[in-house]
Amino acid sequence: MNSRREFLNKLALAGAFSRLGMINASAQSTGTSDYRALVCVFLFGGNDANNTIVPLGARYQDYANVRGNLAIPAANLLAVNTPSGAAYGLHPALAPIHPLWGQGNLAAVANVGMLVSPTTRQQYQSRTVPVPGNLFSHSDQTSQWQSGNTGGGPSTGWGGRIADRMAIYGVNGTASFPMNASVNGGALLLNGQSTRPATVIPGQTSTGLEGTNPENPAMVARDNALQEILSFDAGFALVQAASSSLKEGIRLAQLINSVTQQNPLTTQFPQSGLGNQLAQVARLIQVRGQLGLRRQIFFCGMGGFDTHSNQLGDHQNLLTQVGQALAAFANSMVELGTTGQVTLFTESEFSRTFQPSQGAGTDHAWGGHHFVMGGGVRGGNVYGTFPELRLQSPDDSGNRGNWIPTLSLDQYGATLASWFGVPAGDLPLIFTNLNNFPVKNIGFMG
DSSP states (O other), X not given: OOOHHHHHHHHHHHHTTTTXXXXXXXXXXXXXXXXXXXXXXXXXXXXXXXXXXXXXTHHHHHHHHHHGGGOOOGXXXXXXXXXXXXXXXXXXXXXXXXXXXXXXXXEEEEEEEOXXXXXXXXXXXXXXXXXOSSTTOHHHHHHHHHHOOSSSXXXXXHHHHHHXXXXXXXXXXXXXXXXXXXXXXXXXXXXXXXXXXEEOOTTOSOOSOOOOOTTOHHHHHHHHHHHHHHHOOOSOHHHHHHHHHHHHHHHHHHHHXXXXXXXXXXXXXXXXXXXXXXXXXXXXXXXXXXXXXXXXXXXEEEOXXXXXXXXXXXXXXXXXXXXXXXXXXXXXXXXXXXXXXXXXXXXXXXXBOSSOBTTTBXXXXXXXXXXXXXXXXXXXXXXXXXXXXXXXXXXXXXXXXXXXXXXEHHHHHHHHHHHHTXXXXXXXXXXXXXXXXXXXXXXXXX
């Protein structure tokens, strides 16, 4: 019989669904032909974008001259072409997702970062334009990337604000499973004014009570006692509502288990933290029809990218995990027939300095490059302007290759939100600095 602690853990897990109400017949019959989902993969610590995607051809020498002992040999990079003819190379650890570029299901967005408005080197150095606060702080920039707020004290995330707006239009009908779900603990990105995301434990194959055995009297007694607690009429509306909600949480968890166990995914995910998280996301997407959901936003995360030393080896290991997990997720979307309906995108609080530091590492920087992946992506291209790869260039905020972003998080997020179905008029309500930029949609989504 489960120990008391295990039993309480099960109740806590069921409580993660405690805000769920009944799924009625109309929600269950909701079609999912227009289903769309956004999946954020946050690379905590500041991913070195300068080694994640590298210009080839004549520009490669500019890269190698400054990167020195951190430069990846051109022959080792995974070549990708763009419609303009510009050639780039992906980090060799990203070999599992390299084929997606040629298939048109993977693109890069260059030099994205937190901005209040378009900013030049001269403006930054003379402080004649406002800039985001605490630019090189892990905690502040993580918060800003998830909230879209360049000031202080954000209480909502841009994914949560998307869910708030979409709820007004009733896109998920009467479905009671939250639009937003994190498989990486609490995520500011998903919190809205009225939106409260679900939190799901990655790698948990069963989200209900385990250990039930009708032939074991102790287990039967345990389950009966729980049901008595849940159905006890205490005469207090608040207690009754909580009991009803918990019952529905357990019922819904059992529904999810039933669907995924009867139709298990054949795609094999790597047994890594990010692999387990994306496998859980795939399982939740699998039951979208039973949950009556037409829109979902997910949050995943992976740490370790604060590479102040031993960067070549550590970054190789980190990106190997990223490449394997993303490739498995792409395969699972093919299996589910949702390739064109699910878009995965990366975030990281900042990139790293172009010039290496002592200890064969790099320091905190600013703008970086990110990937978007899925059948709805206009793939096989690099969007935005790649920085000029020399120190103290017009793109350098200082003298170490600390790139001033040429695209803002507002533009990046608004492009994703537009594909998700957010009306153009609502975008400035979600991304408060968006109107400071002449281009609102970067164009990487179909």
